[in-house]
Amino acid sequence: MLYAGLMSAIPPFPTPQEPVDHPELLQLGSAMAADEPCLRADAARNRARLLEAAARLVAERGADAVTMEAVAAAASVGKGTVFRRFGDRTGLLTALLDHSEKKFQAAFLAGPPPLGPGAPPVERLRAFGRAMLRRSADELDLQLAAEPCAPRRFTIPARSVLRHHVAVLLRQIVPEADCELLSYTLMGQLDPALIHHLTSQRGIPLARLEDAWIALVDRVAGAPPAG
Amino acid sequence: MLYAGLMSAIPPFPTPQEPVDHPELLQLGSAMAADEPCLRADAARNRARLLEAAARLVAERGADAVTMEAVAAAASVGKGTVFRRFGDRTGLLTALLDHSEKKFQAAFLAGPPPLGPGAPPVERLRAFGRAMLRRSADELDLQLAAEPCAPRRFTIPARSVLRHHVAVLLRQIVPEADCELLSYTLMGQLDPALIHHLTSQRGIPLARLEDAWIALVDRVAGAPPAG
DNA sequence: AAGAAACTGGACCGTGGTCCGGTTAGAGTG
């Protein structure tokens, strides 16, 4: 099992990953064929071993067990190496999710309708929510664990890409609205932490979340479903 | 300066604060006259000193400087005492915010319109968003620092109260909708972390956030503002 | 072969959180 990398080449040390101010251009394809940008042979090998070890830890003992030290030990590698490669814990977890993330991006950017281009925007937005909800339902532990603390929640590049996609669709549906801000609102309903809270802690079935998403999209699109 | 406490009596030790499964009843007035439930004299004194010390640290060196050890030292108290009293770091920060929180709750539960009862629900909802945005704009550091990590974000009692209020208003406005879930969505737009990201990191002025809130409420209420 | 750039690993630090032996407030009793 191989994972793609979203780390670019890392200078000396203290420059893990830049916030990416304006990810106006969607990535995907930038570093897709070349799984390892320009990594030295030993570095690439260690990187692979670390991801493999981390994945094993997640599978066997849950995301909480993915301690930086545990991963390092399981990969027979020094702790510093883990940090150098992935920046911090979030970075490592994010890298673990990278594979499915890329697949998902490909699906809504270039896949078949209704998720991909070809269907009317409202239709695509509905499908997007459904897909997000289902994807988050699996991988929930990891998604939660990968979430950084408060101030950086909205700087995650992957999330920015998703949100931007929503904004683009919204502009086609309700051009007169503040689609940028509206996209944040809609994305809020698909937040892994919220999904976890509603399903695990309040026992709300996923189907109801999907219905709520559809209703929300309709409401925003200006066609109240039952009013 | 005295702060109200939202900690109930704490049994032996490892029971900091219960999740409060169904906060259907709004608090406010439960432990309002009695600032300290049944706290022993020395405990109450230490509690006050701790809050005072924490507030001083925030004022002088920012929320990041509020280390549990630093607070303990500044209050000339043992570290264990801080944890016993407030459960964890978020608990301490939450207690610091408690005063303004209570004031805010009082304002929309029993204050003058349009925030309080008396105005039509849509009007109250608009006012609620405005008030939240402005309140979060001050206190932003504290609000951010007080936010617990991913899985517990939605279990904060104070947030639950606010969200519940929104749900109640929504039920009066769009009874046919899934107001429970809709309230989560609306609250998402008022999340301190989002506000911080938009204003501090993307330079979006608060006024635009307020406009977006109004527009969102109108949209949800089924009366598209310009369509 | 040799030099430079990149990588490695583990010692080190600060912080959040736990534990438990010792201390004290304050109620009950005479």
Next chain:
DNA sequence: CACTCTAACCGGACCACGGTCCAGTTTCTT
């Protein structure tokens, strides 16, 4: 009021983890 008893409280030693640093090693280039 003095004494005693107990539950609650206190404090700081202790642990685990995330994150940093840097001296020594390895890879790649020329």
